[in-house]
Amino acid sequence: MSNSLNRRKFLQAGAVATIGGFLSPTLQAKNLEKASSDVGKSKWDLDSPALCVDLDKMEQNIKVVHNRLKGTSVKVRPHVKTHKCPAIAKMQVAAGAVGVCAAKLSESEIMLENGIQHVLMTGVNVTIPKIKKAMALRKKYSGFIQAVDNPQNAQDLQDAAKAAGIIADVVVDIDVIQRSGVLPGAPALALAQMVDKFPNLKFRGILAYDGIATHVVGFKARKEWALKSFEPVVETYNKMKAAGLNLEIFSGGSTGTYDMMQDIAGFTDVQVGSYVFMDRQYMEIGGEKNEKVFDDFAPSLTVLATIINMNHPGRIITDSGAKAFTLNQPPAIVIGEPDFVYNAGSDEYGTISFDKANKTYKIGDKLEMIVPHCDPIVNEYDFMYGTRNDKVESILQISARGKGQ
Ligand SMILES: Cc1ncc(COP(=O)(O)O)c(C=O)c1O
Numbered sequence: 001m002s003n004s005l006n007r008r009k010f011l012q013a014g015a016v017a018t019i020g021g022f023l024s025p026t027l028q029a030k031n032l033e034k035a036s037s038d039v040g041k042s043k044w045d046l047d048s049p050a051l052c053v054d055l056d057k058m059e060q061n062i063k064v065v066h067n068r069l070k071g072t073s074v075k076v077r078p079h080v081k082t083h084k085c086p087a088i089a090k091m092q093v094a095a096g097a098v099g100v101c102a103a104k105l106s107e108s109e110i111m112l113e114n115g116i117q118h119v120l121m122t123g124v125n126v127t128i129p130k131i132k133k134a135m136a137l138r139k140k141y142s143g144f145i146q147a148v149d150n151p152q153n154a155q156d157l158q159d160a161a162k163a164a165g166i167i168a169d170v171v172v173d174i175d176v177i178q179r180s181g182v183l184p185g186a187p188a189l190a191l192a193q194m195v196d197k198f199p200n201l202k203f204r205g206i207l208a209y210d211g212i213a214t215h216v217v218g219f220k221a222r223k224e225w226a227l228k229s230f231e232p233v234v235e236t237y238n239k240m241k242a243a244g245l246n247l248e249i250f251s252g253g254s255t256g257t258y259d260m261m262q263d264i265a266g267f268t269d270v271q272v273g274s275y276v277f278m279d280r281q282y283m284e285i286g287g288e289k290n291e292k293v294f295d296d297f298a299p300s301l302t303v304l305a306t307i308i309n310m311n312h313p314g315r316i317i318t319d320s321g322a323k324a325f326t327l328n329q330p331p332a333i334v335i336g337e338p339d340f341v342y343n344a345g346s347d348e349y350g351t352i353s354f355d356k357a358n359k360t361y362k363i364g365d366k367l368e369m370i371v372p373h374c375d376p377i378v379n380e381y382d383f384m385y386g387t388r389n390d391k392v393e394s395i396l397q398i399s400a401r402g403k404g405q
Pocket of ligand 1: 079081082101122209211214253254255256271272273274275
């Protein structure tokens with residue numbers, strides 16, 4: 001028993017060393033090299049599961065937000081948690097974004113290292129290694145801003161910034177959905193004043209994210225919800241303003257509320273994420289013009305799967321299950337087959353049930369699906385195939401894939 005444990009420990013140690021030091025980067029490089037030989041091919045000739053992004057649709061989605069907000073005081077600060085891809089972040093910045101948001105420190109690092117100059121990390125850093133790393137990042141990259149949502153953490157950031165010999169840029173995250181953030185009102189004001197007084201922190205403003213409002217079905221109901229749930233944040237903003245605090249950043253909003261935040265005085269930028277790709281979850285919230293489908297943005301992200309078994313009537317098995325789609329609901333939409341119901345419940349297999357099909361299918365045929373929820377799916381792949389008119393134009397590396405720390 002103890003031998004087998006020792007052996008297991010030994011093997012684990014070896015495996016960790018192999019993955020960390022050598023094997024994984026090489027594999028990723030090989031995958032990318034192989035993928036680059038697919039440039040120029042029809043996307044229907046790609047092996048599967050393949051994550052594809054329609055470049056025309058994605059470029060259009062990026063334009064839509066800027067066009068809609070033109071003439072308002074609200075800017076765009078896209079959240080890269082959705083795509084984890086520096087090449088797409090660069091496209092967003094080129095379109096006029098004031099910078100990007102990142103969820104995690106390792107994600108922020110990838111963006112900064114790849115030439116994105118302004119990164120606002122919306123999550124907090126609480127552990128000592130992360131705080132130290134955050135300060136090292138800020139020392140190297142002046143455009144890195146981090147969030148704080150409690151006094152002890154503010155003190156820890158101050159101590160770490162002092163030890164690193166820097167003044168670190170900080171925003172206070174305000175709680176909207178009981179997930180992260182300091183409580184609005186007096187606690188938020190006190191925290192902002194605390195940060196503002198620390199010699200090694202620079203208070204830049206506030207952020208507040210409403211992850212519930214963004215998925216409320218129906219434009220009118222969503223807008224009412226978004227503005228109502230923001231009232232405590234607005235009151236807090238006004239108190240901070242009256243106290244003379246610097247509020248150059250008042251950031252929040254998301255894909256479902258991107259065109260609602262301009263009604264909030266002082267609001268500076270929307271942290272839209274999913275809008276670049278869209279997914280079924282967002283399509284179902286309904287839009288201002290189209291109540292049934294939220295179609296301000298086109299679904300640009302799809303997964304290609306191959307049919308591998310058709311033994312049973314009304315049932316098609318594909319090679320793309322939970323590891324290609326995740327278990328998020330509602331299920332993927334099979335493009336061109338409204339009667340197909342996709343179940344990605346098996347790790348490696350997708351099961352389609354249907355009564356009617358628009359075509360006759362055979363083993364080896366490809367199907368293309370709109371994804372249930374874009375962010376976690378992207379994290380399953382090393383790269384996306386960038387396609388235009390169904391032809392592979394580029395390989396987009398998901399460099400921050402797996403960067404969860
Ligand atoms: C803090 C924060 N801001 C912005 C977003 C982007 O949201 P969406 O993808 O809905 O646009 C998220 C997504 O979870 C988030 O957590």
